[in-house]
Amino acid sequence: MNKKPSLSLGFLEGLIGFRLRLAQIALFDDFERAMRPFDITPTRFGALSLIDANPGLSQMQLAKAIRLDRSTLVALLDHLEKRSLVQRRPSATDKRTNELRLTPEGRLLLGKLKRRVQEHEKRMFGKLPADERAQLARLLEAVSAMKTKQVIEI
Amino acid sequence: MNKKPSLSLGFLEGLIGFRLRLAQIALFDDFERAMRPFDITPTRFGALSLIDANPGLSQMQLAKAIRLDRSTLVALLDHLEKRSLVQRRPSATDKRTNELRLTPEGRLLLGKLKRRVQEHEKRMFGKLPADERAQLARLLEAVSAMKTKQVIEI
């Protein structure tokens, strides 16, 4: 009748990277569920937010900011443009680039999404005391800032 | 000469979820680089570790433990089996399931990988004082433990 032998994590037990991956999956799961009615993923939300905060930015700038390959961004923007949330406008000064802007519909939707995302963050982190939330944010930022100096060969 | 206007993060600025995603990307990047000579991804490493720690487990058990869809696991195990690192052995007691085990080569490789992963963790978290690393692990675990109680409709 023992239904949960519950596997051993073995070596994974002590790895912060593994813990972070699990947290990421839980987070994505809740986000996805909350945004399902709008068909918005974390990546799409990030793109909308950054375009909103930096109107006129280029696809390369956006791609770097959300850590997405520029080729991946093409389909994502196609999608958002098809939904009339975003507009690609050829730059007058550099004909290689597009200037990205939210449409009025895009701004309207983003407003709703922001409220949902706040609720999502509250669900996922609201149980933690404020100082621990701040600590978590600080530590995560420190990890992101770590750059690989040098890679060991074979 | 200002080469870095450096976009505003806007609404993303205050989101722990966004910070966590950036940390995850940085982590994955360093991991991937360190393991490139062995063609091992975090997911593959996780699978090898769990099989090592729980010899004879089934594909479903493994899939749940590493949060992977069972259909995804099929190709992953095909790959590891083709490399003679893992063995699928049909269970005698339940003919639906396979018992998973590492081969001697698998155990040998995993040993090397563990050392690399330790170096990787040291690179990414080593700069943090030990108590902060522990705190980070604890907080991440708390986030993973958050289960969506209920989802708001439209």
Added chain:
DNA sequence: CGGCATTAGTTTGAGGTCAAACAATTTAAC
């Protein structure tokens, strides 16, 4: 026992992601 729901592994299809190759444009070098 006998039939039906459940479970395990697999296959297939849709979508997200990166890397490499390409054309158009801009920048740098001479």
Added chain:
DNA sequence: GTTAAATTGTTTGACCTCAAACTAATGCCG
């Protein structure tokens, strides 16, 4: 100023992931 190098957006191909449908086997329930 002309030519070579770098940059931007795009397309294509490979891979990973999930979800749904399928098959074989087990468990349940009368």
